[in-house]
Amino acid sequence: MKTISVLKHLSLALVASALLNAGSTQAQSPLQAVRLREIKDLDKLDPNWIMGMCNLPGLECNKVEEPKLYERKTETGSEYYAVMVNRTISRLAMKAPGQWQVLNRWSFEKYPLPASEDGSEVRMVDIHPALYPTGSGLWAVAVLNRIREGYSGGGAEFVIADFVTLDPEMTEVTEDQRRYNNVPFSCTKTVRACFTEKEQKTSPHCQDETSGYLTLKFELNPASHFHDWTATWNETSWPAGVPKSAQKKTQQTERLEPIKHDVGPKGFMPKSFAFCEGGPVDF
Structure with missing residues (x-):
């Protein structure tokens, strides 16, 4: 195809x-x-993002798929939206490298997401x-x-x-x-x-x-x-x-x-x- x-x-x-x-x-x-700007290189933004983000309550990472991270500019700086492998979207603040805070977290576990192309259950929410x-x-x-x-x-x-x-x-x-x-x-x-x-x-x-x-x-x-x-x-x-x-x-x-x-x-x-x-x- x-x-x-x-x-x-x-x-x-x-x-x-x-x-x-x-x-x-x-x-x-x-x-x-x-519009949200996608962060293409998480390591450049924060070399310690794995420890600082993935260990937060309710968030999850694995060794294969990095979170999709998007930045929104605000009057006071930046906030971030993270799409994680456990079917969540989170609004985050980064106080300093390795220091992240969850502002909001939304779980899509009960939302009827479309199946992935191979027919399996999708692991991440696909958003614009x-x-x-x-x-x-x-x-x-x-x-x-x-x-x-x-x-x-x-x-x-x-x-x-x-x-x-x-x-x-x-x-x-x-x-x-x-x-x-x-x-x-x-x-x-x-x-x-x-x-x-x-x-x-x-x-x-x-x-x-x-x-x-x-x-x-x-x-x-x-x-x-x-x-x-x-x-x-x-x-x-x-x-x-x-x-x-x-x-x-x-x-x-x-x-x-x-x-x-x-x-x-x-x-x-x-x-x-x-x-x-x-x-x-x-x-």
Whole structure:
């Protein structure tokens, strides 16, 4: 199976909205997602991170998989979000190298995470490196489900997101903290369209290519504890047989509706999003 990786620039577009500045006097400031910077080299940040982080109550490391650590800049310095192998996300502070403090810890042991590609139970939560404003003092993360398909001479990757609230008053994350579910997040799809030597020599483009990504806008809702979210699906289609200048870009915008927990998740939401020709076959 040939895997088509999600384009790197999609990650930048996914966090382009407005920022909640809860402590600011500018109450009408637009809300936006906060991007988290991944720490690629933990040893450079803290040579003693194994002793300082992995021995904290409720956190766990192993000899194979390092934690995924993300930094958020604040007015007073930095705080960190660690994704650990025991299906936890933790908000941490580093007072000095080797001296870490747990500010919040969220366990996803009871959350229905998607299985890994080999069908086994996933060990780490797969999140997009951003915090999304969900309500007053509440942030959510995008928990991702990556589905790959292989074709003869092509392939696809579909990324689907659950937006899950990290409630600072709770430590166990369940489906009740899932605010939005099965939202198309990004996709790429390539299908071969040239099958003869002549076609390969004469066609200006020998593949059908499609890619798409999600952008979000957030608005205060005076009648609710939660913010309103509007999603825009951005898709680019480059059909076979035409030059790149003929590729088409489209946008679809819909208000997201919070999940109804008594009904349960059904299909994609919104259903109208193109999602690279409808999303994965078996979803």
